[in-house]
Amino acid sequence: MSMIEINERDSEIERRLGEKISDCFSGGELRRRELRLTEEEARRAARLYPVTVRPLGQSWYEIVFQGAEQHAI
Numbered sequence: 001m002s003m004i005e006i007n008e009r010d011s012e013i014e015r016r017l018g019e020k021i022s023d024c025f026s027g028g029e030l031r032r033r034e035l036r037l038t039e040e041e042a043r044r045a046a047r048l049y050p051v052t053v054r055p056l057g058q059s060w061y062e063i064v065f066q067g068a069e070q071h072a073i
Contacts, residue, residue, distance in 0.1 A: 014044060020035065033063050035061055050066040
């Protein structure tokens with residue numbers, strides 16, 4: 001696989017991940033959600049967004065945006 005193909009694949013993975021997170025957190029009232037992600041998506045989310053990612057088991061992850069830890073949900 002060439003570097004261009006790898007970059008295109010990575011861009012597509014990140015685009016889909018962004019859509020998942022955007023769809024799940026639209027409205028903005030809650031900053032904590034449980035999402036079904038691949039392990040790679042979970043790692044990327046932790047790297048790309050200001051979130052804490054905690055595995056819950058069976059491909060489920062808790063995603064908490066920074067600042068949400070101080071607020072009861």
